[in-house]
Amino acid sequence: MFWILQWGLQIIEKFCINVIKCGPVPKHVAFIMDGNRRFAVKNKMQLSEGHFRGFDKLVETLQWCLELGITEVTVYAFSIENFKRSEEEVGTLMRLATEQLQKLLSNEVIMAEGVRIRIIGNLLLLSEELQKLCAQVVLKTKDNDKAFVNVAFAYTSRDEIANAARIIVEGVKSGEIKNEDVDEDLIGNCLYTKNGADPDVIVRTSGEVRFSDFLLWQISNSQICFIQVLWPEFCIWDLLVCVFRYQRCCNELKKRGNKRKNKNERIQTFLDRLEQQRLKQL
Ligand code: FPP
Numbered sequence: 001m002f003w004i005l006q007w008g009l010q011i012i013e014k015f016c017i018n019v020i021k022c023g024p025v026p027k028h029v030a031f032i033m034d035g036n037r038r039f040a041v042k043n044k045m046q047l048s049e050g051h052f053r054g055f056d057k058l059v060e061t062l063q064w065c066l067e068l069g070i071t072e073v074t075v076y077a078f079s080i081e082n083f084k085r086s087e088e089e090v091g092t093l094m095r096l097a098t099e100q101l102q103k104l105l106s107n108e109v110i111m112a113e114g115v116r117i118r119i120i121g122n123l124l125l126l127s128e129e130l131q132k133l134c135a136q137v138v139l140k141t142k143d144n145d146k147a148f149v150n151v152a153f154a155y156t157s158r159d160e161i162a163n164a165a166r167i168i169v170e171g172v173k174s175g176e177i178k179n180e181d182v183d184e185d186l187i188g189n190c191l192y193t194k195n196g197a198d199p200d201v202i203v204r205t206s207g208e209v210r211f212s213d214f215l216l217w218q219i220s221n222s223q224i225c226f227i228q229v230l231w232p233e234f235c236i237w238d239l240l241v242c243v244f245r246y247q248r249c250c251n252e253l254k255k256r257g258n259k260r261k262n263k264n265e266r267i268q269t270f271l272d273r274l275e276q277q278r279l280k281q282l
């Protein structure tokens with residue numbers, strides 16, 4: 001069983017999930033899974049163990065998201081900046097990705113659950129073996145449509161936007177599209193994330209309050225949740241807090257919408273009365 005676990009949740013967890021599900025649940029949540037190395041240091045482990053625990057936590061989190069009805073999840077698994085880390089650490093992360101993608105290919109749970117995996121990023125920066133594995137996983141799951149897991153690998157937002165700009169310039173140069181065709185929709189459709197929805201919520205663990213070049217175009221309207229715990233410590237209660245904050249924000253927006261509606265109705269009634277009065281005076 002890989003990527004999607006099938007162990008049961010505790011009764012109290014199930015109960016709280018069902019309560020939270022009575023309100024609006026975000027369709028798409030993005031995670032910056034930060035704090036693996038600090039977790040390793042804190043627990044006197046090898047740094048690589050921190051990343052392994054981080055992967056286990058990702059698997060657990062995907063299951064919670066599915067239970068909650070969050071149908072799309074995007075995770076920041078490896079930033080282009082991460083290539084600057086030591087050779088040993090980059091090697092560990094690449095091996096971890098290779099192993100897990102291989103396991104994914106030979107496992108049917110993901111197909112049975114109808115999960116589509118998309119890998120977003122500058123895949124040309126990866127080894128040929130990893131590029132091939134990414135392509136195999138993406139192709140194998142491409143017709144699944146019950147849930148979506150987007151893995152940002154060799155990704156930064158600036159690279160993604162620069163790449164989109166290059167694609168668009170090529171299109172204009174070749175005459176396939178015109179200058180005036182370039183708008184927000186076209187740019188969005190040339191990003192690595194073109195097939196997905198924008199995240200409703202972005203979560204970053206470990207207390208860091210930064211976006212680190214992650215989905216900068218896509219999160220312009222997302223709710224932001226900075227969580228203090230290190231990624232391997234992230235638990236279902238942290239996720240429920242994020243969803244609860246999202247629900248509070250939705251309610252607030254709804255109230256503001258109602259206030260605006262009330263105001264418009266009030267003004268319209270006032271204007272109608274003035275018009276009636278004017279007609280009477282004629
Ligand atoms: C950030 O913690 C984490 C990463 C750079 C790697 C995240 C990767 C995983 C959780 C594994 C996922 C793998 C796959 C194949 C999807 P950090 O290293 O920045 O830790 P620190 O903030 O404590 O230094």
Ligand code: MG
Nearest residue numbers: 034035036206
């Ligand atoms: Mg970090």
